[in-house]
Amino acid sequence: MTLDDLLAVSALDRTLEPALKGAIDGKAKPPGALGRIEELALTLGLIQRRLKPVVDRPTLLVFAGDHGLTRSGVAAFPSSVTVAMVDTLLAGRATATAFARAVGAEVRVIDAGVAADLSDREGLIHAKVAFGTADASVEPTMAEDQAEAALLAGGRIAAEAIANGADLIALGEMGIGNSASAALLMHRLAPARLDACVGQGAGHSPEGLERKRSVLHQAAARSDATEPLDVLVQFGGYEIAMMAGALLASAKAGVPVLIDGFIGTAAALLAVRLAPAARDYCLFAHVSAEAGHRVMLEGMDARPLLALEMRLGEGTGALLAVPLVRAACALLSEVAELSDVLEAAR
Template identity: 45%
Template sequence: MTTNWCLQACRPLDQLVREQALERQQQLTKPTGSLGQLERLAVLLAAQQAKLKPRIDKPWVAIFAGDHGVVEEGVSAYPQAVTGQMLQNFVAGGAAISVLARQLNAGLDVVDLGTVQSLALTGVLHLHLGPGTANFARQPAMSVEQCQAALQAGRDSVTRALAAGSDLFIGGEMGIGNTTAAAALASALLGHAPSVVVGPGTGLDEAGVRRKAEVIERALTLHAAALTDPFEALRHVGGFELAALSGAYLACAQQGLPVLVDGFICTAAALCAVRMNPACRDWLLFAHSGAEPGHRLVLQSLAAEPLLDLGLRLGEGSGAALAVPLLQLACALHGEMATFAEAAVSDRPA
């Protein structure tokens, strides 16, 4: 059963400010629409922030980590020990997202929801929801209580972000096997065959991709009766980090904090959040179109316009971090360009 808070109303966008921002865009010294998607971004951020001239000054990056029992089915090219090792790398500053967060002067919140190895790392919040999820090819990935706790963990990170004065939320993830969980969740929610959703993840060969699709097919058959409800789909075939991401996106929409969604895993979690509470869609911006085939399918289902298409498949929130300067520049152009009247430039005739 979905926790009650997930279904609470999302904050509405400020439509008056949106209209004012659109009007400002019409007056700037450029042909109407010539900055394309950057114009739409600035107007949406204005409506989200309820400010005619929005800004992105303090991004928040939350990395949610968890292991996956389905790895025992041979769906990953890497051992599960990598999850814990990467947690150490995050807080030591050596991971891609660590570098990007430093460059952006972003807060970095690292949350271990439950790993196979018992860890005690300085700088990591260890929640110990379990030693990873159960193998969803044989049983539900999470108990009701575990899934609810993971959703709440995402919400709690948003609370920390707001307390730090953050104005943009980026969710990232780490967990060997999580492209399998994301593909299973996307297949369940979209009704697509796993064979069109799954990809190589961290480097599977063709035989490995086929095996991954077969494992997901078995799991969807096993859990078919539960998959019509988004919370139950998340609980049965998702993962701790997917649930935390979904919870974070819902909390952001309820609290009025814009979200920049990262890659395939994060977008699958966003789809689940939107299925639980459709109004949260207004608060989601999408950073990039990744290399996993399922990512494009989920983006299409959300009518998303990703900002970048660089063939990324790292995860960690890295693609979203790379897109932050585009948001900042969109805001700068919107707020700092002169109007035709200010610059004494002739506008086209009405």
């Protein structure tokens, strides 16, 4: 698969839209009574191209990577926490893995660019492009061939999960410093004022947050990149690039993608700027408490399903939306027809 292949996403085929709307309106309920769930059912039917969409094998892909920006003080924790959290995810003791069990989702953890040798970790998908990115405040985070390699790796990983039965892809991430990278991506790709994009990430004191803003202004001043691939090269992370690639491959396969929080939405923004038709396949799970997330969602004309004041990442918000997706499928496949109910009442 080449990058051109990955970017060749077809716009959503809306041929079934009248039939799907008719089926939803014909269920045993007043028209529109289920609000957003009816919209979700319609979207799922269009993506899967069937009148009775099915989600039996939701799969969370958690991409992990480190960021050179952490050396300049943009994060409240050191990069070593990324390794510790990868191990926690693999052990099934992270929040994401607990939530995945609660909603019946599978989890795959991927080393996209962790700054440590994880070759001995069993159960980890090894896709490392490099041992972390360079420091965006002084130089591009990656070379163009590395950016392309990360996009393609994410695409291959999602395609393999789908070939193995995944019918809903949820995207998660783990990487100290990645909210800083996501803020820079949002700044250039939304576009939006940089200060509106910068938030607390994993947790900052007021002094730490001011330091983060200062470093990101330094990074933004270094390059005037606005084209999506160039923005990725200048400011991105390997895990963010792989998430974007996974979204693109899922869209090509006609599989819906649950987008998580601020960093996941930045990856979706990158994917949509690379291939605008990919937007049709995105289900935005929640609006997080991270500064800038609501602005980025509004810029993508995205209406999140949940608002729980979360800002953890890992795909946790996406997982909590899985039951809503399954409920929307059940509306079309399990609910009686209104005509049958009225006939029985006569």
